[in-house]
Amino acid sequence: MLRYIFRRLLVAIPTLLLLIIICFLLMHAAPGGPFTSERKLPPSVLANIEAKYGLNQPLFVQLWDYLTGILLHFDFGPSFQYKDRDVNDVIATGFPVTLTYGTISFVLATVVGVALGVLAAVRHNTLLDYIAVGVTFSAQALPNFVMAPILVIIFTWQLGWLPGGGWNGGQWQYVVMPVIALSTSYMASIARITRSSMLETLHSNFIRTARAKGLPTRKILWRHALKPALMPVLSYLGPVFVAMITGSVIIDMYFSTGGIGLNYVNAAFNRDYAVMLGVTILYGALTVLFSLVVDVAYAWVDPKIRY
Amino acid sequence: MALLSIQDLRVDFTTADGVIPAVKGLNCEIAAGECLGVVGESGSGKSQSFLAALGLLADNGTARGRVLFDGQDLLTLGQAEQNRIRGNVISMIFQDPLTALTPHLRIGDQMAEVLSQHRGISGAEAQKACLDWLDRVRIPEAKRRLRQYPHELSGGMRQRVMVAQAMLLSPRLLIADEPTTALDVTVQAEILDLIAGLQKEEGTAVALITHDMGVVARMCDRMLVMRLGEVVEEGATDAIFHAPQHDYTRLLIDAMPRLDRPDRTRPLTPVPEAAEVVLEARDVKVHFDMRVPGGLFGRTVALRAVDGVSLTLHQGETLGIVGESGCGKSTLARAVLELIPPTHGSVAWLGQSVDGLSKRQLVPRRKDLQIVFQDPLASLNPRMTISASIAEPLKTFQPGLTSKERKLRVVEIMERVGLEPALFNRYPHELSGGQNQRVGIARAMVNRPRLVICDEAVSALDVSIQAQVIGLLKDLQADLGMAMVFISHDLSVVREISHRIMVLYLGRVVELADRDAIYGAPQHPYTKSLISAVPIPDPRLERTRQRLRLPGELPSPLDPGAGLRFLPSRLASGQRDYVPRLDQVAPGHWVAEHDPLEAILAAG
Numbered sequence: 051m052l053r054y055i056f057r058r059l060l061v062a063i064p065t066l067l068l069l070i071i072i073c074f075l076l077m078h079a080a081p082g083g084p085f086t087s088e089r090k091l092p093p094s095v096l097a098n099i100e101a102k103y104g105l106n107q108p109l110f111v112q113l114w115d116y117l118t119g120i121l122l123h124f125d126f127g128p129s130f131q132y133k134d135r136d137v138n139d140v141i142a143t144g145f146p147v148t149l150t151y152g153t154i155s156f157v158l159a160t161v162v163g164v165a166l167g168v169l170a171a172v173r174h175n176t177l178l179d180y181i182a183v184g185v186t187f188s189a190q191a192l193p194n195f196v197m198a199p200i201l202v203i204i205f206t207w208q209l210g211w212l213p214g215g216g217w218n219g220g221q222w223q224y225v226v227m228p229v230i231a232l233s234t235s236y237m238a239s240i241a242r243i244t245r246s247s248m249l250e251t252l253h254s255n256f257i258r259t260a261r262a263k264g265l266p267t268r269k270i271l272w273r274h275a276l277k278p279a280l281m282p283v284l285s286y287l288g289p290v291f292v293a294m295i296t297g298s299v300i301i302d303m304y305f306s307t308g309g310i311g312l313n314y315v316n317a318a319f320n321r322d323y324a325v326m327l328g329v330t331i332l333y334g335a336l337t338v339l340f341s342l343v344v345d346v347a348y349a350w351v352d353p354k355i356r357y
Numbered sequence: 358m359a360l361l362s363i364q365d366l367r368v369d370f371t372t373a374d375g376v377i378p379a380v381k382g383l384n385c386e387i388a389a390g391e392c393l394g395v396v397g398e399s400g401s402g403k404s405q406s407f408l409a410a411l412g413l414l415a416d417n418g419t420a421r422g423r424v425l426f427d428g429q430d431l432l433t434l435g436q437a438e439q440n441r442i443r444g445n446v447i448s449m450i451f452q453d454p455l456t457a458l459t460p461h462l463r464i465g466d467q468m469a470e471v472l473s474q475h476r477g478i479s480g481a482e483a484q485k486a487c488l489d490w491l492d493r494v495r496i497p498e499a500k501r502r503l504r505q506y507p508h509e510l511s512g513g514m515r516q517r518v519m520v521a522q523a524m525l526l527s528p529r530l531l532i533a534d535e536p537t538t539a540l541d542v543t544v545q546a547e548i549l550d551l552i553a554g555l556q557k558e559e560g561t562a563v564a565l566i567t568h569d570m571g572v573v574a575r576m577c578d579r580m581l582v583m584r585l586g587e588v589v590e591e592g593a594t595d596a597i598f599h600a601p602q603h604d605y606t607r608l609l610i611d612a613m614p615r616l617d618r619p620d621r622t623r624p625l626t627p628v629p630e631a632a633e634v635v636l637e638a639r640d641v642k643v644h645f646d647m648r649v650p651g652g653l654f655g656r657t658v659a660l661r662a663v664d665g666v667s668l669t670l671h672q673g674e675t676l677g678i679v680g681e682s683g684c685g686k687s688t689l690a691r692a693v694l695e696l697i698p699p700t701h702g703s704v705a706w707l708g709q710s711v712d713g714l715s716k717r718q719l720v721p722r723r724k725d726l727q728i729v730f731q732d733p734l735a736s737l738n739p740r741m742t743i744s745a746s747i748a749e750p751l752k753t754f755q756p757g758l759t760s761k762e763r764k765l766r767v768v769e770i771m772e773r774v775g776l777e778p779a780l781f782n783r784y785p786h787e788l789s790g791g792q793n794q795r796v797g798i799a800r801a802m803v804n805r806p807r808l809v810i811c812d813e814a815v816s817a818l819d820v821s822i823q824a825q826v827i828g829l830l831k832d833l834q835a836d837l838g839m840a841m842v843f844i845s846h847d848l849s850v851v852r853e854i855s856h857r858i859m860v861l862y863l864g865r866v867v868e869l870a871d872r873d874a875i876y877g878a879p880q881h882p883y884t885k886s887l888i889s890a891v892p893i894p895d896p897r898l899e900r901t902r903q904r905l906r907l908p909g910e911l912p913s914p915l916d917p918g919a920g921l922r923f924l925p926s927r928l929a930s931g932q933r934d935y936v937p938r939l940d941q942v943a944p945g946h947w948v949a950e951h952d953p954l955e956a957i958l959a960a961g
Contacts, residue, residue: 174416253415255456261413262451263471263522264444266437273470274459353461353506 051349054357055342062338067117069334070327074113077323084130084321103130116327126331127324131317137328144310145332148297150220151307155233156294160287163237164280167244171279172271174249182241189238197231198304215306228301236290243286248279277351284351288344292336296329358428359386360562361410361447361530366422368402368409368586379405379418381586389529392556392563394577394594396570396609398819399790402586403566407532411449412439426530445475448523452535454515458507464491465503468522475526490521494551512682513544520551527559534566541681541846546890546904549576568820570613571849571892574598574899582606594896612824613894614849616876623828625675626835628856632671634708635808635840636693636726639667641702643685643692643864647915660914662688664864665702665936672807673834675841677855677872679848679887683914685864686844690810693842694726695719707807724754727801731813733793737785743796744781747771750804766803774799774829791822795829802833810842815850827854848891852876857945860884863914866939867923870946880948882907882923882957908958923951925960 085091085099100106104115119125126137170182192200205227206214218224251257252275260274297311310329317325349355368380380402387393397403409420410431424431426447431439443449451457459467468487472478478486484503491499494517507515516536523531533552537545553576556563565576573580573594580597582590582605590603601607643663649656663685670676678686691697693704695711703712706722714722727750730736737746747767751758758766768778774795785793794814801809811830815823831854834841845851851858851872858875860868860883868881879885882905889905913919920937921928927935937950951957 255451255453256459258413259451259457259519260459262411262443262449263474264440264442265470265474266440269470269474273462277461351461354508 051346051357055346058342058345062335062342065338066331066334070117070120070331071113073327073330074116074323075109077321077326078109078112080321082321084323103128120331126328129322129325131320131322131325137324140313140325141310141328141332144297144308144313147217147220147307148302148309148311149295151225151228151232151301151309152291152295152297154225155229155236156291158229159233159237159240159290159294162233163240164244164283166237166241167283168248168271168276168279170241170245171248171252172267174252182245186238186241186245189234190242193235194231194298195300195304197234198227198300201227201231202304215304217307224305224307228305228307231304232294232298232301236294240283240286240290243283244279247282248275251275251279254278281348281351284344284347288340289337292333292340296333296336359425360389360391360427361387361564362423362425363406363410364423364425366406366409366420366424368405368414368418368420370415371417371419379586380409382422383583383586383588385581385588385591387530387562387564389562390556390560391579392553392565392577394573394580395564395566395583396568396573396580397583398568398609398821400585401583403583404534406583407449407534407564407566411443411447411532412436413443413449441475444471444523444528445526446528447530447532448526448528449532449534450516450519450523450536453539454512454519455539457519458515460507462506463503464505464507464510464518468503468518468525471522471525486525487521490525491518493524494518494521495547496521513540513547516540516544516548517551520548520555524555524559524561528561530562530564531555532564532566535568536565537572538567538569542848542887542890543681543907545572546892547906549892552576569892570598570610570820570894571899574894574896575892582609598894598896608821610894612821614820614824614827614847614853615893615895616849616852616888616891617893617895617898623831623835625831625854625856626673628671628674629838632673634669635672635706636668636670636842637705637708638669638693639703641666641689641692641699641704643688643697644700658915661864661920662914663692663699664920666861666864666866667702668693668859668869670808670840670842672840673838674857675834675843675855677851677858678842678844678861679846679851679858680861681846681887683863684861685914686861687812688864689861690728690812690842690844694723694728694810696728721754724750724804725807726810727804727806727808728810728812729794729797729801729814731816733790733797733817734785736797737793737800739785742782742784743776743788743793744771746785746796747800747803750800754804767799770799770803773833774802775825789822790818791826794818794822794826798826798829798833802837802839805837806839808840808842810844812844813846814843816845816847823850830854848887860887862922863920865920865937865949866947867949867951868947869939870943870948874943874946880942880946881951882954883951908960923949923957925956926952928960 083105085096104112116127119127128136129140166182166186170179173179202214205212212223212226216224257270257274260270297309299311299315301307302309302312313325314329317329349357363383363385366380366383367378370377370379383406395403408414409418410424414420420432431442465484465487469479469483472483472486487503488499491502496502496514496517502510510518537548540548549572552563555561567573577594579592580594581588584605590597590601590606597606598610601610641663642665644659644661646657647660649658666689668676678689680686688697692699695704703710705711706726711719711722744767747770748763751763751766771778776792776795776799780788815826818826827850843851843854855872858870858872859866862883868875868879868884875884876888879888886905886907889903893899918928918933921935924935924937939947939949942948
């Protein structure tokens, strides 16, 4: 197992390297640059600024400098957009925010989603099942950009219970709405996957054997059905976790949480090459890491999988 | 008083098409310590009756009537009361041992569950009880098995675990639902012996549900024949076999292929003198790379699925290939058709070598070589009508035909294989298994091939349908003179249809001879043990037969010493890679080199 993990981490290095190179080239292939704006700068000033950031160098020299900076000094370069801040700063301020509300959303979505799915499967074709299916369908039809304004209207305008935005160091009042807005549709997907895979598991032969042994339903569910039913959920959770902790531009924009999701999109609009690449590398590394976590979790659920 | 008395049991399923009756008023009794055989084809309601008795019906099923166990009506019990009976005084084992155990729980934990649930026994005491029973069902290295997961055990061993688990609390009734259907013949024989032994020693009554008349003949005192949810005949096994009263019972008994009585339907058409060679294979090997743990990136070992097989097949001849699971019979078929490229060896179709030809070059030659697969439904495209499936080879190989001509040819072949023209525009899921297999045969035969390979083509069918399909294949051979390779794990079926028979063991030929020679005077111990393990549907004969039991389970093809199971002397002298010689003991009768039987039995 350790050998497997080591091997996977080894393979991650060329994967990430490739990701960096492709993103770097794509970024530079896009028309415009960080200092092109509606109000044209005088050519001499532009040349000066570009020289300062090394943008006048040939592309492969820039790439080389960028890669060596990362490998030797863990330096992802300066931001082109925010003066006096480098990429490490931008990530260090934005990422903890999204990590906080993302993790809480993830836990909420998983726990509620799995519970709802299991319940619906166990009470298959009863009123409870129909309600659960109805709720999940509607929840999936409510993306976060619809959910967020609805929440603000209800809890801020009407009831005045919660602040309509800001982060305030992650005080709970500021976290509630981002979490609900972000987790709802994921929760619905998790519930639906759990329900269908639990239904399939409950119809399998080994569940019939467990029933023939005289085990009560509760035991059959916990000991025999849950693990195999969670297999498809598990493979969904890996990418979902990464998507959630890296935040969402909608949430960051709507609730002014100051998370990294907004930085990412702004960086793309403003051709802030360094921030864009830095965040991409963060996403890539997290994706690689959590797909490994999912694979390791598989081995825990299914003894047939041995690395 | 009877131990179990079922009175007017009715089982209905509510489906989208309305209420479908599965059991229509079953009456039967099982006395303490008795073995009752419940026989019937698919859809007879034999399994559903007993699932209903235990309260294990699917959600959409309802049961009415009375199921008295010791005078108590099981159908009126609540969930908790039913749970106290299941696994305790009545236990059940199922057909497919590969899926019947929970995959993520250790064998020991699954078994101990029964003890803690019903008796509150756990810990060391429970482990000891499990160990005792694993020993009693003759599982080797029982202690190690307790810590293993189901997938680490062979199918036969898993079924033994199921039996041990069912017997843990010494139930008074054991319901065995097709307990040996998915198993190889030698393993089937062992499991049946085991159940019969438990019935005697423990006094457990057994309800044996099966489609196999041979199994009933071996095991049961009394039997019950079911058809479409109703009992058609009931009585002592001897009486029913020797003087069946009902037409359906007679039909079932007659439909069973029998080792001791081939050619029930029509005799085989003899192979013409000096017939052309249709297929020739020399020293064919197929090795698969298997990844095993080791080193940073793992390492691969070769799994020798087929390891040096030669065969020659003439026009109008049928070669039967038999062997147990993992012996390479299907791989061999695919290799000689170049569906899997052989790792080594040469293959010639119709006298022309096909070695080294690309896939594209092979295509035009495939017209004359066709294959029919095991699962009739799964091997047809569900989104194509059956006529479209049958017409497809015509489009490939005779693109010049107009659509009218093609339709004519399809109708013609459908009629020839016994499919009504009304089925022309139907989809596979609308047809029965037997009809679908006729579609498979029609698709294979539409271009009048010179060779048809039937890979377990009748294994999934009910016996009466099986007999019809075999009759059809024989007829087609008599009319069209094609050669056939008939692959099956069922020795009785192979005997019915084959001129010559090849017995495979772990990718190598152990015996090859004319069918009468191989069944009348088998030479190799493996052939002998296979033949002696097949139950014959005749209770009197079956009870007097001597079985040849070879020691050990069917080994894995990855086990390096396994190929020399019949040459323990070579193994003892360290010649692990020795390849047994094939000797000709009589004209056309080849037998692999082996040690005397006593030495093999001693080595096990």
